[in-house]
Amino acid sequence: MDKLALEEFSKLKEIIGSTKAQGSTGDININAQGLTDEQYELLQMPEIREKPIKELTPEQQEALACEKEIKKNRDTAISILRGISIRMPLLMYGADLQKNLDGTEDAITLDNFCDLVDDLSWEEFMPKGVTKEIFGQFKKYYDSDVFRESGVKIREMARAADKLSIEERIERISSIFATFRNPDKETVLTPWRVVNMHLAQSLGGWCFYDKDYNEQILEPELIKQNEITDEVFKKNTHILEINSKSGLYALYCAYSVYRTRAKLELGPKPTREMEIDLWKKVLAENIFLICKTPMAKKIVQRTLAGFTGTKVNAHYFEDLVNQLKNKPENFISKVSKKSYWLRHSERSEESMEDNMKFDAIVGNPPYQIMATGEANGSDPIYHLFIDAACKLGEKVSFIHPARFLFNAGKTPKDWNEKMLNDEHYKVVQYWANSGDVFPTVDIKGGVAVTYWDKNKTFEKIGTFTSYPELNGIKKKAAPTEEINSLMSIMYNQTNFDLDVLLKEHPDYIKGIGSEGKDRRLEKNIFDKIPLFTEKKSNEDDIKILGVIKNKRCYRFIPRKYLDISHENLMKYKVLVPRSNGSGAIGEVLSTPILGYTRTFLGIGAFDSKEEAENALKYVKTKFARTMLGILKITQDNPIETWRLVPLQDFTANSDIDWSKSVSEIDKQLYKKYGLSAEEISFIESKVREM
Incomplete structure (x- = not known):
């Protein structure tokens, strides 16, 4: 070159x-x-x-x-x-x-x-x-x-599938898709294995995988989810896939409806022509798809009908994401009309008025779009699809990011609360590691399959726990009011006194966030403000704990530049990283007159060193870290994640003997909260000792 x-x-x-x-x-x-x-x-x-x-x-x-x-x-x-x-x-x-x-x-x-x-x-x-x-x-x-030959080969494989039986064709089409790759994180193609696992566990239907969803089986098996399966895959059902990209969700649903109708409409020995005719009827009468792009529409038509020209109810909905973001009622009104799904020649005055009833809505919605304007990163959009689906359908099952289940991430907090307290909504399955579902995609906070049913009532999700054992522990030990939570004695970083700082050093406004209005000692403040020194310059300089190049270090700054009224600056406290992995928290016992940057959180504003030492022991217990883990889904560790850790009395009057070892303190806490042998065993086996 x-x-x-x-x-x-x-x-x-x-x-x-x-x-x-x-x-x-x-x-x-x-x-x-x-x-x-x-x-x-x-x-x-x-x-x-x-x-x-x-x-x-x-x-x-x-x-x-x-x-x-x-x-x-x-x-x-x-x-x-x-x-x-x-x-x-x-x-x-x-x-x-x-x-x-x-x-x-x-x-x-x-x-x-x-x-x-x-x-x-x-x-x-x-x-x-x-x-x-x-x-x-x-x-x-x-x-x-x-x-040229690559294109010919791919299309010949798909065309050859049209000559196979219904089941063999599905196997062939799914094998072709196994060779395709995700276009991007915003456009995740759901593997056929995941489609089967998702729908079989939420709606039931005819599954093409073994019970562990590891291997495809020669003959698909019927999975029943109580009465849900019969309600969804009935003869006159209407099933909608929103944001169809490959058509594999619709393929699974179409086959499950086909099997129901074959039992009712075909004799014991149907000919291939009879089976093909019934498949065409299912596509025309039972299956509906909304696509984000014209090419996605062509892809799903190919998946469901091959090169046969059979009618497929697939629509490209122009500007889909923007419509759901700004005019969701327009989308709902349009899609719910029968006339929207009819060819122009099929429309009548009656059909123009009639509404469509969708018995189930399924799919894998787009997860996010790049933020616009001055914002960085990406904004979630999958919640918009969940909202629209719940207004359109009787039953809804999607696979999507799971951070909102922990009231984390960038989905609106009021939306999180709404879904977590919706008695019609439940989690079918949760994967903490998104790689277990989408091998090439990293989705922080994991992935979940959820199910919403207009006509059924479940127990509210409330605070979601990834292990069933945690539910019992949470009910026994988690505080119901913030005043009884460890969170109530936790404090963010030390702050500047900006009036003094910028009066004496107006040029430092560039190193201060929010155009000189951010009082916080940000994570990288040691690099931005040259006032921080390795050694004391004055007797009243205050020591600050921070990080330089990912290593903890201390620096000094004149007292006059700090807000001395901060809750725990002049007190004993325990400092923990705001972000850490699943192992040791990495806590530090802090003396008074010591500040910290936004890399850390402070626990307590204690008058005595003994109280701080007791709090440090508590933070190290398996019990406390188990309660923290209920809301902690990523390395990020903000104050809110400590909400379910119960507050203790760290003085000499406490009902806990803090003079004991950490493991013995754990035993006292298990007894205090009445944990069962199974719950204790769960904590002891799942949480590493510190």
Whole structure:
């Protein structure tokens, strides 16, 4: 590759690297552009490959190093292109191609590929920033014959499936999807295994996996979820998949309805034609899909009906996310009308007025969109889909991020409270590690399958616990009022006295957050304000605990620049990191006249060292860390996560003998809260000793 090509790939790496679905790739060395004639001749000499590197001449060593760098550049370029390449098969699978007079179709080529994908779908399925124009610059690096044959192979596999039995076709289509990759974190393709696990455990139906959902089985088995299964997969049911991307959810539902109807409508020995006709009826009468892009609509049509041209009730809903965000009533009104689902020729005055009743709504909603304006990161949107579905359907089951179950994350707090206290809503399954469900996607806080039923009442979720054993422990030990929680004696970071600081050092306004209005000693404040020194400059300087380059350290600052009225600055306290893993909390016993940055939280404002030592022992107990763990789902450890840890009396008058060891204090706490042998065993086995 010449210098221009290397520069192009270096720029493309910056774009591809910004998409979360692409792993890290190496850097392109723009100086390694090719071998000179002399280097090429040297590399043809047999001894250059046989001799130890030390015995080679400097020229030979340089030629080998240059060859190695060129190979590395080539491998890196291929890896960068892979960020685009992994998106292509799904688009090839769904693309609409013109049919020729003899029934054949034109091939997908590098030259017509962009024209087959509409701009909105291109933006959805390709890495962020890779436009059609950019793809045009890089298509020269693809082998046109290999590209063409890849498209032919994918489509022939899908076309061949149309000749199989219903069950065999489903197996073939699911195996094709197993080769596709997630476009991006915002567009997660749900694996067929997860679709089966999700729907079988929430609604029941005909499942294609064994009981552990590890292996596909030859004959699908009926899973019953009480009366729910019969209510959903009945003959005249209407099932809606919202945000359909692959059509696999609809495929599972269609087959489950097909089996119900086959038992009612087909004889003991139906012909293949009878089975195909019934499948077409199920697609036309029972299954409905909303898609976010035109290409998604084509993909789900291919999944459900192949190349047969059978009617599929799939609609591309324009500007879906924005509609649900700003005008959800428009979406609900439109989708709930019968006329929306009828072809123009099928519509009548009566159908224009009639509403659709959806017996069940299923799917995997989009999780987030990039924040706009001055905000950073991403904003959740899956809750908008849950809200809309609960207004449209009798039953709703989605798979989505689980942070809101712990009242954490960026979903609106009032929405979290609403769902956690909804008696019609329950958690079917929770995975703390999202990799157990989506192997290539990291979703902080885990993933959950939830179920909402308009006509059934469940116990409110309230405070969600990932282990059933924690429910009993929580009921016995968790405080019902904040005044009885350890949270009530926890304090955030030390603060500046900004009036004094900025009066004497107005230039420090740049190092203070919120345009000079943030009083907090932020996590990186040691690097931003040069007033912090390693040694005392004055007798009344105050020591501050903070972090520099991920290492704890102390710095000093003149007393006059701090807000001395802070609750525990002049008191004994226990300091714990605001963020930590699942192991040791990493607590520190602090003397009075010691402050701390926002990296830490302070427990207590004690008058005596003894009380602080007792609080430190309490924080180290397995009991306290178990109660903390109920609300702690990520490494983040804000004050709110300590809400369920009961407050203790840390004085000499306490009902706990704090002079004992931590393990003995645990036993006193188990007895105090009346924990059963099973609950004690759970804590002892699950929580590591400190």
